[in-house]
Structure formats: C-alpha cells, structure tokens
Amino acid sequence: MSKQGVTPRSEDYSAWYNEVVVQAELVDNPEKTPVRGCMIIKPYGYELWEAVKSNLDRRFKETGHQNAYFPLFIPMSFLEKEADHVEGFAPELAVVTHGGGKELAEPYVIRPTSETIIGEAMSRWIQSFRDLPLLLNQWANVVRWEKRTRPFLRTSEFLWQEGHTAHATHDEAQAEALQMLDIYAEFAIEKAAIPVIKGQKSDQERFAGALRSYTIEAMMGDGKALQAGTSHNLGQNFARVFDIQYVDENNEQQYCWTTSWGVSTRMVGAIIMAHGDDQGLRLPPEIAPIQVVLVPIWRKDEEKVGVLEVVDRLRDTLKAKGLRLHVDLRENVTPGYKFNDWEMRGVPVRIEIGPKDVEKGSAAIARRDIPGKAGKEFINQDKVVDHVLQLMVDIQANLLKQATEFRDSNITIVENDYEKFGEILRNNGWALTWFCGGAECENRTKEDFQAVSRCFPLDQPQPAMKGKCICCEGEADRMAYFAKAY
RNA sequence: CGGGGUAUGGCGCAGUUGGUAGCGCGCUGUGUUUGGGACGCAGAGGCCCUCGGUUCGAGUCCGAGUACCCCGACCA
The missing domain is CATH 3.40.50.800 (Anticodon-binding domain)
Structure with a gap:
C-alpha cells in the first residue's frame, strides 16, 4: 500500500469502511478476490469471527441446543414447497444443474438458509411429544446471489449459524424465539459492546415464511441501522409443508411449531462500524483476537x-x-x-x-x-x-458507553409530524414514531426517504398507549424505529 | 437490469505526433537507524486484459469480446 492510513470517516464513511477492512487485514482486497461478491477472510478477520462464534456457541449449548450439519445442496422442490419462502429467495438463488458431468434430474439449490432441508429431516425424526423440543443449530456457509456486496455486511457467500427448533406449542416456540433474541442481544451488548435494540419486524420486513420475525438492530458510526441478528417464530408454516407432526399425550397428531434464528459474519461488520475511528478498528477486549x-x-x-x-x-x-x-x-x-x-x-x-x-x-x-x-x-x-x-474492563465499558451515547443522541421521538420525520431520516438519524405497520405506509417512507421501519422495539416507550401512524394517521398501538439501513 | 468509468511489475499510477516501457510505494541484500508511519547504496520483478485488424513497426490507432469498479432499482 502506498497510502498511509485511511480516509477519515467524516469525509467518506463508505470509503473508510472499505479501506479499514483491507488495511486491518480482515479480508483480502475485494477487488482482487477472484470470486465476485465473495470474500476471502484473512486470519485476523477470521479470528474475530471465531470470537463471535465461540461465544455464541457456548450460549447455545448452555440453553440445550446441539450442533448438527445438513447438506449444502437442497433439492429445488424443497424450496418450492413454501410459497412465501421460495418467492422471497428465488431471485438470489445459486442453482447447481450439473454433477459428475451429467445434467441432474432435479437441480440443487445451494442453501440460502436451511429451513426446508432441516424441516424435511425433522418430519422423519419427530414422532412423539417425547421427541420435543428438538433444539438444533448448525454452523455453515450460505449463498445468496447479491447484486451489490460489501465485505461482511453483504456478500454472496457468508458464514453464519442457523438454529432450528421444533416445539409442541405456539407458546414454547414463541419463548424460544425470544430467548434466542435475548442471547444475541446479551452477546452484542456484553461482548461486542454494541448497544442493540431488540424488536419485532414489520410484516413487510419479516422473514419469508415466518409468523413473526425479531431482530437486534445496531446503529453504525454513520447513523445507519444494521440488523445484527434475527430470530423467527415460524408458526406451523414449515411444519405443515414438511409434515412435521407429533403424537400428543392424547394420541392425536399435531403439527409442530418451529423457530429459526441466525447471526452471520455481518456481526463482524457491525463491530467494525460501531466502534471504528479515523485510526482504524477499535475492538472490545472481550472479543479482540489480540488484547x-x-x-x-x-x-x-x-x-x-x-x-x-x-x-x-x-x-x-x-x-x-x-x-x-x-x-x-x-x-x-x-x-x-x-x-x-x-x-x-x-x-x-x-x-x-x-x-x-x-x-x-x-x-x-x-x-x-x-x-x-x-x-x-x-x-x-x-x-x-x-x-x-x-x-480490559475499562475499555470494554467505555466502548459500550460511547456507542450507547452516540446511539441515544441520534434517536429522535417524533409524533404526528411527517416533515420532521423525514428530516430525521434524511440526516441518517433514527426516528421513533407511531406506526400502523401497514405496507402502504412503509412503501411510502421507503420512496420518500429510502428508509423503512427497523423494528417495533419490544421495550415500548409508551406501553399501553396508542397514537396516530406517522404516515396514514390511522390508529397505531406500537411505536417503531425508522432509519436508513445497510 | 439501466447510466458512467477502468484494464500497464505485488500495490498506486505515468506513458507525448505509433519506434519495443517508466515513477512512487512495497519486495530482496547490505549498512546506518529505531520513544508516533526512517534513510543510503546495490538488486529482482512486466503475455501492457483477450482475440482480430491497420502498419515496416501497436501499451498507443480501429473493431469485437471479457472482467472489474462506481452511481441508481432488489436484499440476512
């Protein structure tokens, strides 16, 4: 490198990020990496991912989950079983049509996520209520053919963990989804020093095929939001299409309730963007490869x-x-x-x-x-x-403190004032406002300000109150964060 | 998928009216250095993206192709 240092964040945040990930040797220079949209994670970057991984893995096991591994290839027909699911992923699928020199009878999809292939296995493994809950997790790579990619934040192939569980009741599945969200939030706050906000996704932003999706939202150094982890209550959608049934205590067939939840290498991007400064990275001691x-x-x-x-x-x-x-x-x-x-x-x-x-x-x-x-x-x-x-203790605490103060100073509560709402979003701030959750309203904010709802925070500022939706002025019973996002 | 741009040592770039390629950084050796991005000396390193054309001669001109980058629409 002929250039010393990186572009200041204030000058060009995007350039700063791209230069930092290369100069800190987290990844190979993306412009040189031979596979477009994919990243070569270098040892120092991979150690950071391993710190995320080992922390989460320990927590998963503490809460009774077991690791397993499912195939990279998924029969195309599996994905097609769940209508919303396939619709959500179709545009970004990588498909294998040939193997061993011959065209395959049925093409394989390279997994964009594993609900379908794990669902099929669960349908064979679960017989009785005594087999539940089934608590699985896998550490894997997945592929989503992205048009615009950025190291860690959005790559065509990325590493993640995906938890998949099956339960006897809705309430158990719901509790599981919320428990895993808590685990993610706890890791983010205590280890990665990122003050994430737990919340529920709007119907528009919900995972394809889920009943409800939850998220931890993090604010990056430029004010934009980043979804750093998600968990889903999948209801009985996948159980029905994959026939995941169990016999209950009364000898009656019931469909399971399933969940899935994931954190990816995007978390590394969150760590970079939440703490970095003009000198480069600033890593929290808890997860720093070198302390x-x-x-x-x-x-x-x-x-x-x-x-x-x-x-x-x-x-x-x-x-x-x-x-x-x-x-x-x-x-x-x-x-x-x-x-x-x-x-x-x-x-x-x-x-x-x-x-x-x-x-x-x-x-x-x-x-x-x-x-x-x-x-x-x-x-x-x-x-x-x-x-x-x-x-070690002080720096860990200070990074969290700085990130929290930054976040709080960039959140504005706004009610009944669409102009002000837009102004906040245009300035890369987060607006906390009443929101009816409707698709029309969300499409409008997207068009007007390139920003959509990030989540309805679980921790509502004015619980039990109602307000007027910022867009349609219809009744809204929850407030939501809106922000531009990565 | 629309608009713009680039392709030359490892990296960043220059290359005039066409005459067979150069600079900075890095690298190797060596000596002096070392408390906030050191310096001298000596070296190594190039299918100028690919294919075709014009020409005595192409990094340079013409045509086609490929790859990548940036900006917009879609996204964990």
Whole structure:
C-alpha cells in the first residue's frame, strides 16, 4: 500500500469502511478476490469471527441446543414447497444443474438458509411429544446471489449459524424465539459492546415464511441501522409443508411449531462500524483476537538485551493472567510504524518498552479507545499487570458507553409530524414514531426517504398507549424505529 | 437490469505526433537507524486484459469480446 492510513470517516464513511477492512487485514482486497461478491477472510478477520462464534456457541449449548450439519445442496422442490419462502429467495438463488458431468434430474439449490432441508429431516425424526423440543443449530456457509456486496455486511457467500427448533406449542416456540433474541442481544451488548435494540419486524420486513420475525438492530458510526441478528417464530408454516407432526399425550397428531434464528459474519461488520475511528478498528477486549501488543524499542544491541528481558518478563506474567498477547519483534519497521499498524488493527492495549523504561523500571501503556498520544501513559513495571487487567474492563465499558451515547443522541421521538420525520431520516438519524405497520405506509417512507421501519422495539416507550401512524394517521398501538439501513 | 468509468511489475499510477516501457510505494541484500508511519547504496520483478485488424513497426490507432469498479432499482 502506498497510502498511509485511511480516509477519515467524516469525509467518506463508505470509503473508510472499505479501506479499514483491507488495511486491518480482515479480508483480502475485494477487488482482487477472484470470486465476485465473495470474500476471502484473512486470519485476523477470521479470528474475530471465531470470537463471535465461540461465544455464541457456548450460549447455545448452555440453553440445550446441539450442533448438527445438513447438506449444502437442497433439492429445488424443497424450496418450492413454501410459497412465501421460495418467492422471497428465488431471485438470489445459486442453482447447481450439473454433477459428475451429467445434467441432474432435479437441480440443487445451494442453501440460502436451511429451513426446508432441516424441516424435511425433522418430519422423519419427530414422532412423539417425547421427541420435543428438538433444539438444533448448525454452523455453515450460505449463498445468496447479491447484486451489490460489501465485505461482511453483504456478500454472496457468508458464514453464519442457523438454529432450528421444533416445539409442541405456539407458546414454547414463541419463548424460544425470544430467548434466542435475548442471547444475541446479551452477546452484542456484553461482548461486542454494541448497544442493540431488540424488536419485532414489520410484516413487510419479516422473514419469508415466518409468523413473526425479531431482530437486534445496531446503529453504525454513520447513523445507519444494521440488523445484527434475527430470530423467527415460524408458526406451523414449515411444519405443515414438511409434515412435521407429533403424537400428543392424547394420541392425536399435531403439527409442530418451529423457530429459526441466525447471526452471520455481518456481526463482524457491525463491530467494525460501531466502534471504528479515523485510526482504524477499535475492538472490545472481550472479543479482540489480540488484547495486548508489546512493542520493544531499542537503539543498540546492548539496549536490546535489557529491553527484551523486560518484555519477556511482562509477556509471561500477562499471559499467565490469560490475556491474548502478541510481541511485535519485527526489525524491518520502526516503532512508530508499529504503533499505527496496531491501532489500525484495533488492539485494545499497547505496551511500549524502551531503554528509558529499562532504566526507570517503567512502561508506556497506550489504550486504543483514546486515540493517539492522549491515551498513552507511563507507569511502573510492577503495576503493569493490574493496570492492564483494569484497562480490559475499562475499555470494554467505555466502548459500550460511547456507542450507547452516540446511539441515544441520534434517536429522535417524533409524533404526528411527517416533515420532521423525514428530516430525521434524511440526516441518517433514527426516528421513533407511531406506526400502523401497514405496507402502504412503509412503501411510502421507503420512496420518500429510502428508509423503512427497523423494528417495533419490544421495550415500548409508551406501553399501553396508542397514537396516530406517522404516515396514514390511522390508529397505531406500537411505536417503531425508522432509519436508513445497510 | 439501466447510466458512467477502468484494464500497464505485488500495490498506486505515468506513458507525448505509433519506434519495443517508466515513477512512487512495497519486495530482496547490505549498512546506518529505531520513544508516533526512517534513510543510503546495490538488486529482482512486466503475455501492457483477450482475440482480430491497420502498419515496416501497436501499451498507443480501429473493431469485437471479457472482467472489474462506481452511481441508481432488489436484499440476512
């Protein structure tokens, strides 16, 4: 790269994002990746995804789910069984027509999601109420042929987990959908430090084939919204078309109630856009692949010996505390280069050890959430471990605090004022307003402001109250967030 | 799927009236450096997107094709 640093966010947010993901080495340069719309996730980016993955996987297992794996290929006829479902996905399907040099009798679809093939399996596996609930999850790749793609946010192939469960009653399925939404929100807030809002999707924005769809909505650094995770109560739609039935206690056949829920590599995009600054990434310590980077500095070989002695000692004591740590021993770049490099990669804490520190028994500690020299201080080497452990907590909390304050300062409650409503949306703000949920109204806001409802928050600001829909002025019993979205 | 643009070392680009390719960064070696993106010296590295045409001669001119990028309509 001939260029140093990235385009400032304020100048061109989109350019900033595209440059950061490449310069922080999360992905291969998309313009060079040979498969259009797909991404090569580089090791550092994949480690970030693994942090998301391992956190969620643990929570899924804690709540009784088991991992399984279903085929990448799905018979075309499976998708066609659920009318809404196939209609929703038809335009973005990749289809395999040939195999082993011969045309297939029935084409396979490369899964855009697995409700159908898992539904078919469930229909064979479930016999009795004793087989329920069936709580499955799979970690997989899926393909949706997207016209415009962006690394992590929208790619033709992406990685995700998709949970699929079957229950005896509507209420159990509903509870499951809400439980998984809670798990997503908890992860987003506590680990990714993104203050997401839990809500229900409007009928227009609902998953194709679902009874109800829920979402965690996150605000990005430019004010736009990003759906960071979803869960669906699929009702009996898939159970009916795939014949997922069980015999209840009274020996009667009943259709199951199913759910599905997913978080994808888009979450990585959310982390980048929720926290990044003009220096690059800022990663929350909880999920940062590298939490602490040690940069040794020396001029002469005799200094090097003393410096490395201190560096090795600090490395060992910090590692003993369970910190994910890296020592940057590169000799072909200067310390200044390294500082910028690690800031671009978003490492929460950097420790610099130079000859002066060896002499004075000190260490320079720089915290990434406060950029540049302002976030740097010199402390006694004896205090480094405690200080760094405290910084992990402080930085985690501070990133969440900053993101929350930013979000709240960009949300405006608006009632009965379509002009003001539009103004908020045009300025990339979020409008919280009464909304009847109707398709006509939503189409109108989309046309007028390129913005639709993000969700009806589960946590309603004025529960039990009613208002006038911002569009049609008809009765609305819930408020919804509207915003431009990724 | 509509509109615009680009294609030349790893990356970013230049290349005049057509004469057989250059700059910066990076890379390799080496020496001096190293506390906020170091410098000197010596090197390596090119099917100029593809096919066809014009010409003694094409990176350059003409034609066709392909790929990609940007802007709009569709989307986890």
